[in-house]
Amino acid sequence: MEADPAFLRGLTQSRFSRRRFVRAGATAAAVAGFGSALSACGIAGTRDTGAPAGFDWASWWARQQKHGVLDWANWPLYIDTSHGSHPSLELFTKQTGIQVNYKPVIQDNASFFSQISPVLQEKQGIGYDLIVITDGWELTQMIANSWLIPLDHSRIPNFARYAGPIARHPVFDPKNRYTVTWQAGITGIGYDPRMTGREITSVKDLWDPAFKGKVGMMSDNTELGSVGMLALGIDPAKSTPADWKRAATLLTKQRDEGIVRQYYDQSYIKALEDGDTWITQAWSGDIFQANYSGFGHLKFVIPKEGGMLWHDNCMIPLHAQNPVDALEWVDFYYQPKIEAMIEDWVNYLCPVPAAQPKIANGLDDPSVANSPLVFPSAADMSRLRGYYDFKGIDDHDEWTSIFDPVIQS
Amino acid sequence: MSARVARLRRTAIPYVLELPGGAWVVFFFVVPLAAILSVSLMTGNSIDGYTLTWNFHIYPDVIDQYSTQFVRSFYYGLASTAIALVVMYPVAYWIAFHGGRHKSTLLLVILLPFFVSFVIRILTWQFILADQGIVLGTLKDIGLLPSGFHVLSTPAAVIAGLTYDALPFMALPIYVALENIDRTHIEAAADLGASRFEQFLRVVLPLSAPGVYAGILLVAITNIGDYVSAAILGGPSTTMIGNIIQTQYVQNANYPTASALALILMAALLLGMWVYTRAFGTRTLQEYV
Numbered sequence: 001m002e003a004d005p006a007f008l009r010g011l012t013q014s015r016f017s018r019r020r021f022v023r024a025g026a027t028a029a030a031v032a033g034f035g036s037a038l039s040a041c042g043i044a045g046t047r048d049t050g051a052p053a054g055f056d057w058a059s060w061w062a063r064q065q066k067h068g069v070l071d072w073a074n075w076p077l078y079i080d081t082s083h084g085s086h087p088s089l090e091l092f093t094k095q096t097g098i099q100v101n102y103k104p105v106i107q108d109n110a111s112f113f114s115q116i117s118p119v120l121q122e123k124q125g126i127g128y129d130l131i132v133i134t135d136g137w138e139l140t141q142m143i144a145n146s147w148l149i150p151l152d153h154s155r156i157p158n159f160a161r162y163a164g165p166i167a168r169h170p171v172f173d174p175k176n177r178y179t180v181t182w183q184a185g186i187t188g189i190g191y192d193p194r195m196t197g198r199e200i201t202s203v204k205d206l207w208d209p210a211f212k213g214k215v216g217m218m219s220d221n222t223e224l225g226s227v228g229m230l231a232l233g234i235d236p237a238k239s240t241p242a243d244w245k246r247a248a249t250l251l252t253k254q255r256d257e258g259i260v261r262q263y264y265d266q267s268y269i270k271a272l273e274d275g276d277t278w279i280t281q282a283w284s285g286d287i288f289q290a291n292y293s294g295f296g297h298l299k300f301v302i303p304k305e306g307g308m309l310w311h312d313n314c315m316i317p318l319h320a321q322n323p324v325d326a327l328e329w330v331d332f333y334y335q336p337k338i339e340a341m342i343e344d345w346v347n348y349l350c351p352v353p354a355a356q357p358k359i360a361n362g363l364d365d366p367s368v369a370n371s372p373l374v375f376p377s378a379a380d381m382s383r384l385r386g387y388y389d390f391k392g393i394d395d396h397d398e399w400t401s402i403f404d405p406v407i408q409s
Numbered sequence: 410m411s412a413r414v415a416r417l418r419r420t421a422i423p424y425v426l427e428l429p430g431g432a433w434v435v436f437f438f439v440v441p442l443a444a445i446l447s448v449s450l451m452t453g454n455s456i457d458g459y460t461l462t463w464n465f466h467i468y469p470d471v472i473d474q475y476s477t478q479f480v481r482s483f484y485y486g487l488a489s490t491a492i493a494l495v496v497m498y499p500v501a502y503w504i505a506f507h508g509g510r511h512k513s514t515l516l517l518v519i520l521l522p523f524f525v526s527f528v529i530r531i532l533t534w535q536f537i538l539a540d541q542g543i544v545l546g547t548l549k550d551i552g553l554l555p556s557g558f559h560v561l562s563t564p565a566a567v568i569a570g571l572t573y574d575a576l577p578f579m580a581l582p583i584y585v586a587l588e589n590i591d592r593t594h595i596e597a598a599a600d601l602g603a604s605r606f607e608q609f610l611r612v613v614l615p616l617s618a619p620g621v622y623a624g625i626l627l628v629a630i631t632n633i634g635d636y637v638s639a640a641i642l643g644g645p646s647t648t649m650i651g652n653i654i655q656t657q658y659v660q661n662a663n664y665p666t667a668s669a670l671a672l673i674l675m676a677a678l679l680l681g682m683w684v685y686t687r688a689f690g691t692r693t694l695q696e697y698v
Contacts (some may be wrong), residue, residue: 002436023544040445041461042451042459042460043448043451043453043664044458045453045457045458045459046453046458047453047457106695110659110660114660120651141455141456144456179690189472213557213559213562260644260645261644261645262561262562262643262644267535267641270535274536274539274540274541274542275541275546276540276541276559276561276562281452316487392456393454393456393457394454397661400661404656404661407651408647408652408656409477409645409646
């Protein structure tokens with residue numbers, strides 16, 4: 001039987017040259033690509049994606065009901081923990097019947113914000129009823145975009161009753177309209193006196209050539225810029241772009257002289273413990289916790305030029321499903337007895353002064369109760385400064401463009 | 410009429426045949442690339458949004474601003490590739506020719522660290538190389554190193570981290586190439602009087618070239634764009650272009666700058682690859698693949 005010649009040809013010769021094949025593919029791809037490029041000629045901004053101005057929140061709150069569930073996103077290691085569970089949350093569930101889905105998912109403000117902002121921009125809920133964000137550019141945007149539900153203070157009477165001066169009327173949220181403090185803390189200087197050979201008292205010690213290559217600075221550009229201004233004797237909260245440039249010059253000089261070991265994120269504490277740094281910008285609670293986990297020799301100081309006071313704040317994001325349950329937890333937290341339970345474990349600045357005797361007597365832990373890092377003296381408090389409050393995105397971009405080149409050179 | 414239909418069908422067939430492949434390329438390569446390109450030409454900010462204004466100026470601007478980090482990325486990436494090659498070629502050679510029945514075990518040993526996440530492995534190096542850590546601390550205590558000596562926060566630490574991560578990616582293609590060499594070629598060379606060194610230089614090495622070529626390509630491309638090693642092991646002046654892209658994208662929501670940097674990096678890598686392929690042969694790559 002004779003084979004079909006066409007069939008034979010098909011078996012032996014390629015009918016479409018490879019080149020033609022590729023060219024056809026490229027053309028099709030180019031057309032599609034161009035089309036998609038044209039259709040994607042913009043990225044929506046966050047403006048006007050929040051609650052409408054003049055929204056009647058009072059009657060909105062009046063309509064809300066308790067659901068017995070609370071979805072809460074917090075930072076890791078930021079609540080009392082015992083054998084894998086959280087006693088304060090269990091007590092809360094027992095007393096109120098509200099089940100808490102506690103998720104320690106926030107690693108840093110910028111990445112958490114970059115996760116939730118596309119969702120909020122689409123006017124959808126992020127799946128949490130309560131989130132914890134530090135005062136700074138991300139919180140400023142949350143408020144400016146109207147992405148937060150104003151708190152109904154009638155549902156959190158314990159805040160009015162027990163909140164200390166640290167928690168009341170912070171610069172970034174006067175009247176606590178959107179936020180209440182979860183914990184506060186101080187950015188000062190942590191050091192290892194065995195290595196520095198002397199006590200540290202001043203911000204300028206971070207510029208001491210004797211510590212060349214052993215100074216840790218923070219990679220957070222707000223922290224870095226602020227300490228630069230403290231060194232120049234400028235109050236960061238009242239600073240101007242001209243001050244920012246002077247601070248950046250000072251910080252660049254510090255880097256170029258080889259004094260800075262590294263710009264650290266949270267890992268600065270490990271670098272100090274490991275001896276990679278001798279003196280470092282530090283957060284008060286970290287040094288306190290290090291003192292009780294085998295690094296008793298490390299010290300923390302609020303420099304004489306001042307330390308920075310920050311707040312980690314509880315807030316209810318727009319579209320939250322269980323706002324009543326969220327406020328019930330906040331109210332529960334602000335009882336001195338409960339706050340003491342958590343504070344005894346977390347060790348940052350306590351927003352409830354009345355928790356001090358509870359920790360000292362009830363929990364029998366004088367080391368926490370008497371710590372100036374948990375309950376600072378009035379003299380220490382007077383030396384604390386607030387951060388610069390960004391007026392808008394251009395303001396923030398200018399700050400970033402001045403300090404980022406110091407950190408990423 | 411029917412002839413025309415037949416002709417039409419014949420012309421249409423290649424296009425129909427390439428639809429699946431074409432669709433793949435369009436969806437997973439062309440569309441994302443075109444999207445990045447268009448984003449890079451936008452201006453605006455995260456609050457007001459970004460609009461396409463064909464801002465081509467961003468390209469010279471970011472090259473000007475970040476040239477140091479670009480050059481550094483290529484330097485670190487290529488240095489780590491070279492070190493990985495020098496270290497892993499002998500290892501792959503030894504396994505292929507002298508591994509015997511333990512070959513698979515030895516390959517598994519090379520791959521074993523890769524069952525742990527990249528970030529954790531690099532963090533472990535941070536722990537091992539700490540100034541007062543188990544290595545440097547001990548050497549300092551017995552007086553072999555001055556007390557101020559440190560490895561972390563130096564370019565050497567970043568390059569070492571990149572090299573460490575590259576080892577198996579360099580070893581595996583070289584091993585495959587060496588393993589595929591027909592042993593009779595080597596025997597023939599020996600019969601014709603070639604010394605062991607000549608056998609290696611004139612038979613084994615050229616025949617393993619495709620593996621070396623592929624190994625270099627795999628390692629150089631990933632390492633030049635890496636940012637983890639610099640972030641964890643580096644110091645104040647070891648920032649790579651990957652770190653800048655990450656900061657601009659995640660922290661500053663500056664999508665145009667991040668996109669432009671990513672495209673420039675990609676273009677530079679393509680150009681480098683093209684030159685490299687021209688110099689060392691497409692033929693060998695195709696042979697290998």
